[in-house]
Amino acid sequence: MIAVHPKVTRSLQDYKMETIWQAISNLGLPGAVWKLPYESSIKVLVSFNADLRMVEPDLDKLPPGFMIAPFLWNSTQPVSFMEGDLLMDYAMTGTAPKVDPFAHDQDHPKIVELMEEAEKCSKTTPSQSVTPKFWPIEAQTSAHDKRHFISNVQKAVSAIEKGEFQKVVLSRTKQLGFDDHFEAIKAFQKLTSQYPHAFVSLVNLPKQKELWLGASPELLLSTTHAGTFKTMSLAGTQPAIDSKGGNIQKNEIRWGQKEIEEHALVSRYIVECFKKIRLREYLETGPKSTQAGNLYHLRTDFEVNAHEVHFEELGSVMLKLLHPTSAICGTPKESALAFISAQEGFDRKLYSGFLGPVNIEEATKLFVNLRTVHLKDHLATFYAGAGITEDSNAENEWNETELKCDTLLQVIAAM
């Protein structure tokens, strides 16, 4: 329990999650709030350092925190790490948190400052929220231009036909302006209730003055202190909503050759990573159809008991081998990456990188940063990609990226 501070009449537990998040933003503290798939609690992690730390991604050695890596991260580089100074655990209603100040005293100056700011915020929060407005940005650059994307897909298909690579994941952006009524934390809450299957997260990066909000369906890897390692291959997409707005039943879903091959390339890539470390004892389940909001994907799960195979650093070793997987980059990795860098025409930044809690409640859970939006200066940049194979149709791939942008847009722009 955090004690009541004399300057304020309440304790940290008494403030709603939105109020604490507002206080974190006002104080310019790095913070992350997330909900794990199918769990019912929401975690808020705060760092008292103004900036993130760059660390070696040795998952088993790191203190509790939140890891964030861009798409262009390679295994020789350190990773951004938000050190956990305070962790709050909320029910889905946003109330009654458990508070863990880790190694700090309860009257640490930053905790007191946070409480004081939360007290101020609780008095200024308007009782009624106004629906935020979003509008398209007219000045389109080639990075979010349909023609640019379609031409890239056509170039990719010819490169595949010439044998330069087998698959590449091409992405685009979609930009919308938004007004002052948009509150990222409210959008986060809406996403958690609409997408129980997803890793829903909101990250505040005060040094960059930006936020990232997302509802990712894809686990990059998880490890638990009990020794369970998990990863998944997720690729192949089709709509989950029919033309009348109804949900298509899972048993009605049929997959074509293109999606089966696209997904198989990701599964093969994971198995190749296991082979590189001579790991043969893994459990493979799938492929199965899995719903991710407005979409269905093909998914195969992989699980290893790291204790049984005497491989305690499996999580850290696999992180370096897996990223970027064939679900976000392509096969073979190097030539797909070179094509993306030459053709895409924009920096993916944290989109299709990875993020998630490290060593919290005896587990590390890193997700691929998909179905994500970057929020800065009243500009929302949505990112979405599609796996291109020799059977790709450029118009269909564009429509797929539109649907992927809609996963967030439908929830947050209709608030």
Ligand SMILES: C=C(O[C@H]1C=CC=C(C(=O)O)[C@@H]1O)C(=O)O
């Ligand atoms: C690259 C994205 O999705 C990946 C994950 C699932 C399905 C995918 C696909 O069917 O192309 C992608 O590989 C994205 O959402 O931006």
